[in-house]
Amino acid sequence: MPYLSHSFDAAPYRERNLVERGVNRLKRWQSVVTRYEKRASRDTVSMALAAIMTYLP
Numbered sequence: 001m002p003y004l005s006h007s008f009d010a011a012p013y014r015e016r017n018l019v020e021r022g023v024n025r026l027k028r029w030q031s032v033v034t035r036y037e038k039r040a041s042r043d044t045v046s047m048a049l050a051a052i053m054t055y056l057p
Contacts, residue, residue: 025054 029050 026050028054 026047029046
């Protein structure tokens with residue numbers, strides 16, 4: 001059986017990893033993940049608030 005060489009491109013892997021980490025950080029905000037809000041505008045605001053609170057020191 002010949003050795004199959006798989007090429008590895010670091011740039012797409014890095015981008016995907018960044019997105020996955022961001023989603024996991026937002027999962028800490030349970031209401032954002034489960035979407036308890038009934039209105040879409042509140043969903044948007046709660047998502048923005050969670051993102052701001054997550055990335056501020």
